[in-house]
Amino acid sequence: MRYLIVSDIHANWQALEAVLADAAGEYEQILCCGDLVGYGADPNRVIDWARTSLTEVVRGNHDRAGAFDDDLEWFNPTARRSAVWTRKTLTVENREWLKALPSGPRAVADFDLVHGSPLDEDEYLVRPDDFKDAFLHMFHRLAFFGHTHLQGAWSWDGGRHRPWESGASLDVRGNAAWLINPGAVGQPRDLDPRAGYALFDVRLGEVHLKRVAYDVTAARHAILAAGLPRSLGNRLIEGT
Numbered sequence: 112m113r114y115l116i117v118s119d120i121h122a123n124w125q126a127l128e129a130v131l132a133d134a135a136g137e138y139e140q141i142l143c144c145g146d147l148v149g150y151g152a153d154p155n156r157v158i159d160w161a162r163t164s165l166t167e168v169v170r171g172n173h174d175r176a177g178a179f180d181d182d183l184e185w186f187n188p189t190a191r192r193s194a195v196w197t198r199k200t201l202t203v204e205n206r207e208w209l210k211a212l213p214s215g216p217r218a219v220a221d222f223d224l225v226h227g228s229p230l231d232e233d234e235y236l237v238r239p240d241d242f243k244d245a246f247l248h249m250f251h252r253l254a255f256f257g258h259t260h261l262q263g264a265w266s267w268d269g270g271r272h273r274p275w276e277s278g279a280s281l282d283v284r285g286n287a288a289w290l291i292n293p294g295a296v297g298q299p300r301d302l303d304p305r306a307g308y309a310l311f312d313v314r315l316g317e318v319h320l321k322r323v324a325y326d327v328t329a330a331r332h333a334i335l336a337a338g339l340p341r342s343l344g345n346r347l348i349e350g351t
């Protein structure tokens with residue numbers, strides 16, 4: 112089986128289209144680590160696609176915020192505005208579908224999908240200690256995660272912990288444990304504005320972390336035309 116693994120699409124249709132075109136022919140199934148919506152201008156289009164295209168998906172914090180009427184105290188003002196806009200913009204059917212998304216971890220064959228970390232869907236795995244702790248709480252020896260919008264990976268062979276950069280090709284055979292972030296499709300934050308995704312060939316035991324340029328200007332214009340905060344469009348250009 113060959114998987115296309117995506118995360119943090121954030122209602123960015125232009126970025127998603129570019130990823131699908133770039134990865135065409137390289138996978139049989141698509142998996143998603145959450146945050147289909149929030150920030151971007153095309154939540155319905157992205158969910159219409161997700162409903163028919165994803166084999167497995169876990170919810171992200173922005174999916175939760177767009178689906179439910181929970182208070183948004185813990186969001187910053189810009190994220191709050193976009194969550195309220197997303198709630199109003201989603202069709203009834205798409206909002207119900209979003210509400211029904213499972214929280215992670217979600218097992219796919221012998222690996223897991225999570226949004227934040229194996230222990231907590233809202234936890235950010237960023238610092239070395241975050242990963243060292245997360246490895247102790249894994250259900251399988253391989254997990255894909257999102258949430259940080261930073262493409263990369265960490266491995267642990269029982270002794271040594273090691274980080275892997277954006278763009279790396281990973282050999283996940285053997286006994287090492289892996290936490291792999293495919294990167295954000297719709298809002299990268301590592302100063303590289305290109306959309307991130309991963310290809311996982313199970314038979315070969317290979318994961319490739321990929322980037323592809325997309326029409327950032329069109330995605331930014333859609334955000335402005337929707338009346339969403341200008342900063343949400345600008346950050347796409349900067350990759351922040």
Ligand code: ZN
Nearest residue numbers: 119146171258
């Ligand atoms: Zn996100």
